[in-house]
Amino acid sequence: MFKNIKIIAFFTILSRILGFFRDFLITRYFGADIYTDMFFVAFKIPNHFRRIFGEGAINSSVVPVLSKIDKDNPEKAKVAIGNLIIIFGTILLIFTIIGIIFSKVLILISAPGLLLDPHVKTLDLLVKINFSYIFFIGMAICFMGIMNSYNQFGVGAFSPSLLNISMIVSILILYDFFKPHIFTLCFGVVLGGILQMIFSYYGLKWGKIPIQYTFKIEDSTKQILKLMSVTAISGSVLQIGDMIDTFIASFLKVGSISYLYYANILFQLPFAIVVLAISQATLPQLSKLEKPQLVENTNQLLKIILNLSIPITLYFIFFGKDLITIIFQHGKFTSSDTANTDIALTMFMLGFLFFSQLRIVNNAFYAIKDVKTPLKASMISVLAKLITSVVCAYLFGFWGLALSLSIVGFINLAILNHYFKRKIGKIVYKIPKESLVIFFVLIFLSIGLKNINFSKTYVVNALFRLLLSALIYGPIGFYIIKKELLSYRIKQ
Structure with missing residues (x-):
């Protein structure tokens, strides 16, 4: 068990060090003004949903159920995993599209005080771009939750570093390319989400986790989805x-x-x-x-x-x-x-x-x-x-x-x-x-x-x-x- 804690802690420390360097660059290049306020609102919106429906729901529902199924019936487990990827991915895609279309509703819910700001059109575009991140990171977290059920924590622990690396590179290389400059950060967020999804998917392959894709819904999948719907709020x-x-x-x-x-x-x-x-x-x-x-x-x-x-x-x-x-x-x-x-x-x-x-x-x-x-x-x-x-x-x-x-x-x-x-x-x-x-x-x-x-x-x-x-x-x-x-x- 302590080996797993060390793995998670090590890669988490690495990610946080990169995160501090990322935030160092943000404060140096952007400071704390109306543009950073708007970006953090646009960045927080998908991150709230990521933690509620992703990390909170996935880890609290997938891990207990899959851990038990894999122990008792490995064949049933691989079908449940395939079901989960297809269903969760479809829900995420629909949710992401709806969020992008109704971005102003998200602003109204999250930060209505900024709707009166003259830069509201910039804020709306920031939200639309950043919200696409929810699909990529949501799928990445789904893959990580599956790996956690098999006591494989390395890929999931390292994955957040890819977001930080992407944002750091974007600031250092693309700062002058975007006007206003704050869109540089959005580019880094979306690219980071894509990298995390790809890396986590290949983590399933590297971990040799068996997956059987089928549209026949397993009872265990229904149990996971039921638990997920509740833990999305409770956690x-x-x-x-x-x-x-x-x-x-x-x-x-x-x-x-x-x-x-x-x-x-x-x-x-x-x-x-x-x-x-x-x-x-x-x-x-x-x-x-x-x-x-x-x-x-x-x-x-x-x-x-x-x-x-x-x-x-x-x-x-x-x-x-x-x-x-x-x-x-x-x-x-x-x-x-x-x-x-x-x-x-x-x-x-x-x-x-x-x-x-x-x-x-x-x-x-x-x-x-x-x-x-x-x-x-x-x-x-x-x-x-x-x-x-x-x-x-x-x-x-x-x-x-x-x-x-x-x-x-x-x-x-x-x-x-x-x-x-x-x-x-x-x-x-x-x-x-x-x-x-x-x-x-x-x-x-x-x-x-x-x-x-x-x-x-x-x-x-x-x-x-x-x-x-x-x-x-x-x-x-x-x-x-x-x-x-x-x-x-x-x-x-």
Whole structure:
């Protein structure tokens, strides 16, 4: 299992490094203005649907069902895979065409405040171009979900790097070719989606996964599609919350959407490397367990996530501004943009632990093919997000939207914990004394380091703080990984 976690984590880190270079180029060439706001809206729309109907639905429905079928009936599994590719591909194609035709409706739903902007025609064209990405990335994620069911994670983990590479090359080579320049990014997005789809398809071939294409629908395919329709909503609180934030932020000051985007990029870094890697690698094995073993393993995973989340949260709260300074504060991205992005990041990080544990608890329900309970919790959470977003945005502005997401993460986790106890077993939340010691030691050292100035130049100070903080947090992180994660084995 740890081998799979290492594979996912390694390629995720590679993708995030490329992603940071991509965003470095975006901030340098484009800054944070009305054009970047429009692009991020146009980029977020297909990405919301990708995560809701792609990653969320595919991984939570395909993996548990196919893992079980392949174990019991390999012949049936290859028919189910062929069915899934044909049906999901057809649905994606129709959905993509409808989205392109009704692009202004998507803008109205996502960012109505920008409809009044004089550049609305540019925004509409950006949305039309970017929405074609949903078909290519959707098919890529379908192929990845199938590979995950067979415990093959390398292709899926590397695939996002292709999008970043495509966007980087587009900026460096084609920036002056497009007018307005922002269309350069759209070209990179679409090309990246095509590359991901092709690469993932050949991943099925390289993995020697048997596929039988037929129009006769298997019962297992119907089960996958049924689960997928429910998990599309229940596993997507982060995405629905982000959609609500973009909607409200479109009425706030220029740059608000960009600040939330850049902050979310940094939030997603540890979330993807640590939380998603662990949850993706363990779901196939958890799906094969009975309830008593599932409860025991879920509690152990929650303990690991808790111990890892403490230093991650503190690091980004104390040194997030330094990271933003080094990575983003170049060219058209100003110190004011850095300060605004930092406060949004801090608000996001307050909910890191809640969303991390939520991912593990959700997986436990998916492992027993119970998708209705997470759906109920998600629907309540979405309602809470609507209320808290309006209130927090009114009180605090754009960073209130990030705060509201953290509040909703806590609410969603509390609801699922209640249902977990009733339907599966008891979750044990016990904070080890060692974790408390690490927590207070890190706070003390971080406060001291944060108040030390090495130079009159803030960039130099930021660089030195990042280097010294790495010497503090790095060994602690490796110690926790060695003690908790390396020693963990799925208990049958």
